[in-house]
Amino acid sequence: MFEFNEEDLKFNQRGQLSPSQKEWLKMIGRGGIRLQNWNVWIAIGFMFLGLCIIIGLYLQNEDSRAALFSNPANLLVFPIMVLVILGILALSIGLAYWNSKRLETATLLSVTGNIRFDESYSSKSNIRSS
Numbered sequence: 001m002f003e004f005n006e007e008d009l010k011f012n013q014r015g016q017l018s019p020s021q022k023e024w025l026k027m028i029g030r031g032g033i034r035l036q037n038w039n040v041w042i043a044i045g046f047m048f049l050g051l052c053i054i055i056g057l058y059l060q061n062e063d064s065r066a067a068l069f070s071n072p073a074n075l076l077v078f079p080i081m082v083l084v085i086l087g088i089l090a091l092s093i094g095l096a097y098w099n100s101k102r103l104e105t106a107t108l109l110s111v112t113g114n115i116r117f118d119e120s121y122s123s124k125s126n127i128r129s130s
Contacts, residue, residue, distance in 0.1 A: 005020075015108055029102075033096045033100050036096035
C-alpha cells in the first residue's frame, strides 16, 4: 500500500500525487463502485425472493387470500416497500460514486517537521509492523 518509488517521492515533495498514485486511487474508487453494484443486485434478488415468499404465503389458502384482498391498503404496501428499498439502493450507489470521485480528485496534504520511523516485531506471531 505504501510502496513509494523515487518518482512518487519527487512528486510528493512538490505537494502533488504522482500519476501512479492517482491511478491507484482511481482503481480503488472503481473497485468500490463495482462492489456496491454487486451488493445492489444481491439485495434486489433477496427483495424479490422475500416478496415472492410473502405473496405465496398470502395466496396459500382461502382465508389468507381474503385477508390480503379485504383492504386495498394491503396491496399498496408491497409497491411502497419496493420503492423504498430501491431508493435506499440508489442512494448507496450514489454514495459509492461520490466516494470514488473524492478519491480520484484527492489532494496531497503536507506537513513539515521531523519524522520518526518506528518498527516493532513480535516473535510470538512473527509479525513486523512499522
